[in-house]
Amino acid sequence: MQSLEQIKVRIEQAVPGACVVIVANDALPTQSSLLLDHRHAVDVARFLRDDPELCFDYASNVTGVDRPESIIKEKVRVKKMVDGAECLIEEVSERKTRAYLEAVYHLYSMKLKHGPLIIRLQTENREEKTHLPSLTPVWRSCEFQEREAFDLFGILFDGHPDLRRILMWDGFKDFPMRKDYVDPDDYEYEPTPHDEVLERAKQHYKPEVQS
Amino acid sequence: MIAPREEFKSWQSGVAGNGSGNGSGNGSSYGAVRSSEAKLVKKTDDSLGGDLLEVAMGPHHPSTHGVFRMDVVLDGETVVKLKPVFGYLHRNHEKIGETNSYLAAIPYTDRLDYICSMTNNWAYVHTVEKLTGLQPPERAEYIRVIVAELTRLVNHTCLIGFLVQDMGALGTPLMYAFRERENIIDLFESLSGSRMMFNYMRFGGLRCDLPPGWIEQAKRVVANYSRFLDDYEALLSGNEILLARSQGVGVLKKDLAISAGVTGPMLRASGVNYDLRKVDQYGIYNRFQFRIPLGEHGDVFDRYMIRVLEMREAVKILDQALAQIPEGPINDPKAKLRGLRPKPGEVYGRIESPKGELGFYLITDGSPNPYRFRIRPPSLINLTILEDMCLGQSVADAVIILGSVDIVLGEVDR
Amino acid sequence: MEITPSENNSVMDEALRSELSKQGVFTTSLQELYNWGRKNSLWPLQFGLACCAIEMIAASMARFDISRFGAEVFRPSPRQADLMIVAGTVTKKMAPQVVRLYNQMPEPKYVIAMGACAISGGPFKQGYNVLKGIDRFLPVDVHIPGCPPRPEALLDALMALQKKIEQQSLTGVTRPRHLTEDARSEFPIPEFGEHDLVPSKNPELWFPPTPMKKP
Numbered sequence: 001m002q003s004l005e006q007i008k009v010r011i012e013q014a015v016p017g018a019c020v021v022i023v024a025n026d027a028l029p030t031q032s033s034l035l036l037d038h039r040h041a042v043d044v045a046r047f048l049r050d051d052p053e054l055c056f057d058y059a060s061n062v063t064g065v066d067r068p069e070s071i072i073k074e075k076v077r078v079k080k081m082v083d084g085a086e087c088l089i090e091e092v093s094e095r096k097t098r099a100y101l102e103a104v105y106h107l108y109s110m111k112l113k114h115g116p117l118i119i120r121l122q123t124e125n126r127e128e129k130t131h132l133p134s135l136t137p138v139w140r141s142c143e144f145q146e147r148e149a150f151d152l153f154g155i156l157f158d159g160h161p162d163l164r165r166i167l168m169w170d171g172f173k174d175f176p177m178r179k180d181y182v183d184p185d186d187y188e189y190e191p192t193p194h195d196e197v198l199e200r201a202k203q204h205y206k207p208e209v210q211s
Numbered sequence: 212m213i214a215p216r217e218e219f220k221s222w223q224s225g226v227a228g229n230g231s232g233n234g235s236g237n238g239s240s241y242g243a244v245r246s247s248e249a250k251l252v253k254k255t256d257d258s259l260g261g262d263l264l265e266v267a268m269g270p271h272h273p274s275t276h277g278v279f280r281m282d283v284v285l286d287g288e289t290v291v292k293l294k295p296v297f298g299y300l301h302r303n304h305e306k307i308g309e310t311n312s313y314l315a316a317i318p319y320t321d322r323l324d325y326i327c328s329m330t331n332n333w334a335y336v337h338t339v340e341k342l343t344g345l346q347p348p349e350r351a352e353y354i355r356v357i358v359a360e361l362t363r364l365v366n367h368t369c370l371i372g373f374l375v376q377d378m379g380a381l382g383t384p385l386m387y388a389f390r391e392r393e394n395i396i397d398l399f400e401s402l403s404g405s406r407m408m409f410n411y412m413r414f415g416g417l418r419c420d421l422p423p424g425w426i427e428q429a430k431r432v433v434a435n436y437s438r439f440l441d442d443y444e445a446l447l448s449g450n451e452i453l454l455a456r457s458q459g460v461g462v463l464k465k466d467l468a469i470s471a472g473v474t475g476p477m478l479r480a481s482g483v484n485y486d487l488r489k490v491d492q493y494g495i496y497n498r499f500q501f502r503i504p505l506g507e508h509g510d511v512f513d514r515y516m517i518r519v520l521e522m523r524e525a526v527k528i529l530d531q532a533l534a535q536i537p538e539g540p541i542n543d544p545k546a547k548l549r550g551l552r553p554k555p556g557e558v559y560g561r562i563e564s565p566k567g568e569l570g571f572y573l574i575t576d577g578s579p580n581p582y583r584f585r586i587r588p589p590s591l592i593n594l595t596i597l598e599d600m601c602l603g604q605s606v607a608d609a610v611i612i613l614g615s616v617d618i619v620l621g622e623v624d625r
Numbered sequence: 626m627e628i629t630p631s632e633n634n635s636v637m638d639e640a641l642r643s644e645l646s647k648q649g650v651f652t653t654s655l656q657e658l659y660n661w662g663r664k665n666s667l668w669p670l671q672f673g674l675a676c677c678a679i680e681m682i683a684a685s686m687a688r689f690d691i692s693r694f695g696a697e698v699f700r701p702s703p704r705q706a707d708l709m710i711v712a713g714t715v716t717k718k719m720a721p722q723v724v725r726l727y728n729q730m731p732e733p734k735y736v737i738a739m740g741a742c743a744i745s746g747g748p749f750k751q752g753y754n755v756l757k758g759i760d761r762f763l764p765v766d767v768h769i770p771g772c773p774p775r776p777e778a779l780l781d782a783l784m785a786l787q788k789k790i791e792q793q794s795l796t797g798v799t800r801p802r803h804l805t806e807d808a809r810s811e812f813p814i815p816e817f818g819e820h821d822l823v824p825s826k827n828p829e830l831w832f833p834p835t836p837m838k839k840p
Contacts, residue, residue, distance in 0.1 A: 028558050144594070270722055
């Protein structure tokens, strides 16, 4: 398989205007991924599938990821002049990450037996701009998995032939796999080792616990 | 009289086909074929003026292998529309996986595809090993292959039992299947202490070593298995009802199978040579001699036959592995089970489970539990083309087609 | 499980009965005959939900052979079944269907909750879509712990249920639910709400356990 940089160059040649960013993966560098832009995602996907050298004919895994806003604290060593002498001082910088939802596609080639190539698509935010282009017209295997990402994360795939809830019932309003989902309060008090459950159960039965 | 297919006969005797096949399709022509484009619907006699009948098969239906539901629209006996409905066993594996530590997720993987707990364990520990760079020792690798292939035997035997039960063979084949399953379950029970939920594998190794005498007992079970397969095939493979009900039913074309991400015996029955044991060569599968059976027609009969042949190959792998297994440690000394904190990043690992490609996708953020815990279920994705296979068939065939897909609802809905 | 011996269980003198049986004369009461017939021909509903269903099938196969206890006739239709074995996790999406199936069964009917999930949600108790025990919507006669319970445990539960049936009297205050005139054989079916089932439990059936006080 060609390297990620080569694939990026080839995509940019084949699909004019496509913006491809390599997302590094520190844990496993061989599984770094390509971030695609919305407008050209379907064209890029079609190129990846049809190009005879790449031939990613098989989209194995499609999933959503929730990235809520979080504050990352970083310690930075800064050179500063203190009392006329230069010394290193640790400064803690805080930065907020962008909140977005992400769809991740793991592509393999059944014909050439290589892979994975990982492509990602990111929404603008988590609230109202959660649209992404659907890749179901390119790979049929995305059909149920994109429906699942819609059901559990609330990602709206434009161009999906049948975007309905797949696991939860139709009238369900929440997106349960999001990090800020609060599930219905239906625990009872039980002597359980799960601290979190225990705390919730205590909340649930406050009057009885106190009496 | 319908005859069994010649190509399988020759395959078994080893005359033709070395399992390598030409599994590659035409790369540029795979289109995402949609079922609405497929014009398979037979027109019935309109002069009768019949209406279409909508039937909800399931979630409680004896043929749906669990709590699966198919909303079928029928024109007489012919299926004109079929929409699968999922979620009746949605047990929130992924959400619970995010709150658990890496170690605590292993028992949950048992309950995904509850007939094949061992391969589920393996898929998960394989993924974490990929992430952390742990390497199980030789003996552990051999034991993993042995239990995985025994699991394949259990799964395929039981599946065939359920499949022919859907065709009307009430009892006998399924009872034989469960009789053989009990022998293997006994082996697993002496290994792990449980009949179904084994919780046996660990990152970089296994939970415990084989008990004394286990190898000998396993050899006895495997030696008897070929004989059982002969019996099973004598009972079924030439049976006229099975042939009549399965040949030419539920045909899945190669291009559509690849585009729809179908994996496992179903894919190979359509003639695509893609088995992760050969492609990825995870574990130590490159040390064993075995072939990959391929079908040609992609119908229910091919799917049945591929599974029978895969069992015969599994017996071959087991013979080799049980003869070669070395002594030694079973755990990587670097392995850390409790409080495992892999460094931030992500990993996708996959193995060939008996149902297809079982993958785990983990995103880590340096904390003791995964940030995202995703399971790639072969059963769910193999159902993508259920409607395409059933259109134009009779409703009784739809039941058999579903049976030949081989689903376990624990994995479909997770 | 509560087994209450009824007052009219021993209407006949035991010594006389034993004496008669030695001479080839067998005596019985209508109630005993009725219960004997019922307990030895329990027809379970063929109804598998999850992992436990595989062990339920294993129990009906040659090795464990549930037909020794007269309960091998798994019926696909609830209209023909006496016994519902809730074998596996009941999810919130499935719960209305389970209650509906129970309502469609004819009286007298019994429920066995098989496995940790059916009892309380088991390992999946934290799940947002998992019902925390079927006894929130249905009256359960026998609970079997285990994940999954072995087939022997299912047989044991069946025998416990048979004992229960054996000791049910046809008349009197201890008579079973289905023999009372205003017997209620149907329970309200929950509906899908926006966040949870509505109602999330049947308040007439399910009472939350009293919280344990710390010593």
